[in-house]
Amino acid sequence: MPKTKSVYTCRECGASFPKWSGQCPDCQAWNSLEEGVAEAGPVKGPKGRGNWTGVASAQVLSLADVQAEEATARLPSGLSELDRVLGGGWVPGSVVLLGGDPGIGKSTLLLQVQDALAAGHGSLYVTGEESAAQVAMRARRLNLDPARLDCLTETSLETVLATAAERRPAFMVVDSIQTLWTETLQSAPGAVAQVRECAARLVQFAKQTGCAVVLVGHVTKEGALAGPRVLEHMVDAVLYFESDSGSRYRLIRAVKNRFGAANELGVFAMTDKGLKPVGNPSAIFLSGQEEPAAGSCVLVTREGTRPMMVEVQALVSPSTLSNPRRVAVGIDGNRLAMLLAVMNRHAGIAIGDQDVFINVAGGIRVTETASDLAIALALQSSLREKPLSGKLVAFGEVGLSGELRPVYNGEERLREAAGQGFETALVPEANLKGVRARMTVRGCRRLTDALAMARE
Ligand code: TYD
Ligand code: MG
Numbered sequence: 001m002p003k004t005k006s007v008y009t010c011r012e013c014g015a016s017f018p019k020w021s022g023q024c025p026d027c028q029a030w031n032s033l034e035e036g037v038a039e040a041g042p043v044k045g046p047k048g049r050g051n052w053t054g055v056a057s058a059q060v061l062s063l064a065d066v067q068a069e070e071a072t073a074r075l076p077s078g079l080s081e082l083d084r085v086l087g088g089g090w091v092p093g094s095v096v097l098l099g100g101d102p103g104i105g106k107s108t109l110l111l112q113v114q115d116a117l118a119a120g121h122g123s124l125y126v127t128g129e130e131s132a133a134q135v136a137m138r139a140r141r142l143n144l145d146p147a148r149l150d151c152l153t154e155t156s157l158e159t160v161l162a163t164a165a166e167r168r169p170a171f172m173v174v175d176s177i178q179t180l181w182t183e184t185l186q187s188a189p190g191a192v193a194q195v196r197e198c199a200a201r202l203v204q205f206a207k208q209t210g211c212a213v214v215l216v217g218h219v220t221k222e223g224a225l226a227g228p229r230v231l232e233h234m235v236d237a238v239l240y241f242e243s244d245s246g247s248r249y250r251l252i253r254a255v256k257n258r259f260g261a262a263n264e265l266g267v268f269a270m271t272d273k274g275l276k277p278v279g280n281p282s283a284i285f286l287s288g289q290e291e292p293a294a295g296s297c298v299l300v301t302r303e304g305t306r307p308m309m310v311e312v313q314a315l316v317s318p319s320t321l322s323n324p325r326r327v328a329v330g331i332d333g334n335r336l337a338m339l340l341a342v343m344n345r346h347a348g349i350a351i352g353d354q355d356v357f358i359n360v361a362g363g364i365r366v367t368e369t370a371s372d373l374a375i376a377l378a379l380q381s382s383l384r385e386k387p388l389s390g391k392l393v394a395f396g397e398v399g400l401s402g403e404l405r406p407v408y409n410g411e412e413r414l415r416e417a418a419g420q421g422f423e424t425a426l427v428p429e430a431n432l433k434g435v436r437a438r439m440t441v442r443g444c445r446r447l448t449d450a451l452a453m454a455r456e
Helices: 080-086 106-118 132-141 157-167 192-209 230-234 333-347 369-384 410-419 447-455
Strands: 006-010 033-037 095-100 123-127 151-153 171-175 212-217 237-242 249-257 265-271 274-277 296-303 306-318 326-329 354-360 392-394 424-428 440-444
Touching: 033 192, 080 237, 080 249, 080 265, 080 274, 095 106, 095 192, 095 230, 106 123, 106 132, 106 171, 106 212, 106 274, 123 132, 123 157, 132 151, 157 192, 192 212, 192 230, 296 369, 296 410, 306 369, 306 410, 326 333, 333 354, 333 369, 333 447, 354 369, 369 392, 369 424, 369 447, 392 447, 410 424, 424 447, 440 447
Parallel strands: 095 212, 095 237, 123 151, 123 171, 171 212, 296 392, 326 354, 392 424, 424 440
Antiparallel strands: 006 033, 237 249, 249 265, 265 274, 296 306, 306 354
């Protein structure tokens, strides 16, 4: 085999250099140069007028002539919550990246999917992490029919592609992309260049053969997918498997999806027979206390296309530190700092000398600004040591001048709250328009009004 030349490409800005250095000469990022294969130089076209690239032109299509057969072609995964996250099942020819902490259940989930798919479509489970015996043991534990599951224990990309090209599976799992290596590169398996090259070749394979490919990816200590950032650009969808430590509930979030809603959330419970979809997640994210506790407020958040009830808990306690602590679990820390400032400035609630802790129950992360009002109410409730009514929900965005701004899909959120047995809702006034929910809905224009109403 001819020895290929290496180039060093910056992970941050994409610039390439013939030599490695500790700092990218282009964007000044540290430690971002990674080894890769050098591409051949540009092909020179024949000289002469008229044909100045030397390449024949290609046909341009009007999109009206392209048949989008998407709806009929999807392969359902067999798990309702996963289908929701994917936007209706696997799309043939697509590549999905599934990341998550070790032991969270990635291999379990994909083995279950393979079993559900095996009925009508060929599928292949490529594993470089476990032996065939280990996979078989898991299949038995999950009560799956081992005769329907095809497994390949292999780490060489070339062998995997040759096998897949011969068998032509409709669905292929690669567990994990970090264990795969290609002989065209000299770096070790798991190195950024290897991961990128293997993923690129698998993407090409998927597009050419129409096979739906799932790549399992490791995550770093910070929780990001290990390997180059470009991996996330290359694939069609990026799913993250998350869980609160110790909880048996697992969340799958689509952070990118070319075929469905981004930020869609799927909820599963890990049982001794594998992962089971949880169809009504609102119930599990509420703490389930009989008596309402001080510092707790329920809100309706919307993750992807589904409204969900979530409980925020606040604890405010006098601090002995000169810089009181601000700890936010499940919400953005900057958002908390902003809310504290708005409460101080516009509602006269000074918490400057107190430690403040915020936690979202159930280990879920709320990224929406619609949670602002509930956080403010929980903070006030903790400060006054007076619980809010157990039948109250709140949502709304708080602006810097203390105004309450409307959130989208207010009606749908109220319907979900009413369905869960809540009786009163505090919402921004602009969300009142045309609302026909079966509960008392009170609109407020400013944060101070809402805080006052909650004190009644
Ligand atoms: P696994 O799928 O191996 O995780 P990953 O591939 O993400 O590293 O999941 C392993 C964990 O799941 C392990 O802690 C045991 C647990 N588990 C169950 O609770 N029930 C089951 O039916 C199975 C197969 C695993
Ligand atoms: Mg695994």
